[in-house]
Amino acid sequence: xxxxxxxxxxxxxxxxxxxxxxxxxxxxxxxxxxxxxxxxxxxxxxxxxxxxxxxxxxxxxxxxxxxxxxxxxxxxxxxxxxxxxxxxxxxxxxxxxxxxxxxxxxxxxxxxxxxxxxxxxxxxxxxxxxxxxxx
Numbered sequence: 774x775x776x777x778x779x780x781x782x783x784x785x786x787x788x789x790x791x792x793x794x795x796x797x798x799x800x801x802x803x804x805x806x807x808x809x810x811x812x813x814x815x816x817x818x819x820x821x822x823x824x825x826x827x828x829x830x831x832x833x834x835x836x837x838x839x840x841x842x843x844x845x846x847x848x849x850x851x852x853x854x855x856x857x858x859x860x861x862x863x864x865x866x867x868x869x870x871x872x873x874x875x876x877x878x879x880x881x882x883x884x885x886x887x888x889x890x891x892x893x894x895x896x897x898x899x900x901x902x903x904x905x906x907x908x
Contacts, residue, residue, distance in 0.1 A: 777863060777883035778818040782905035784811040785887070793901030796894045797875050803851050814888060814905055816865070824860065 794804050810830045817825040825838045839845050839858045847856035847869065855870040865881040876895045881888060888905040 776885070778816050778824070780815065781908040782814045782888040783908050784813065785904040785906045787901065787903045789899060789901045790903070792899055793892055793894070796897035796899070797871075797877060798873070806850070813908075816883070824858070
């Protein structure tokens, strides 16, 4: 993970995003905002062994700090969910538990030239993928 911590990844493209948002029930302005967002992502390794994931969209940055395998309250634009992130070599596997009962899993694979995120939700057979290029 050390090779990727601190590296900036800029949004490139998405696949199957609208179907994913349908599966978790995101509608209205939140849906439009998510579809149109082109976030930058940076993972920072902190001195105490924790990590901070920064997601910047325009002038707004959402930062969440976590320790591998420890549940925390994740701040999202419209709500807060319970989240656990496990660090596995060059991957982060994040499980989000929403108040609605939905459980989303996001696998972030950090590669030298790109970051690939794959999102799934319990009860849906598909997945959505977002690609980011290393800056």
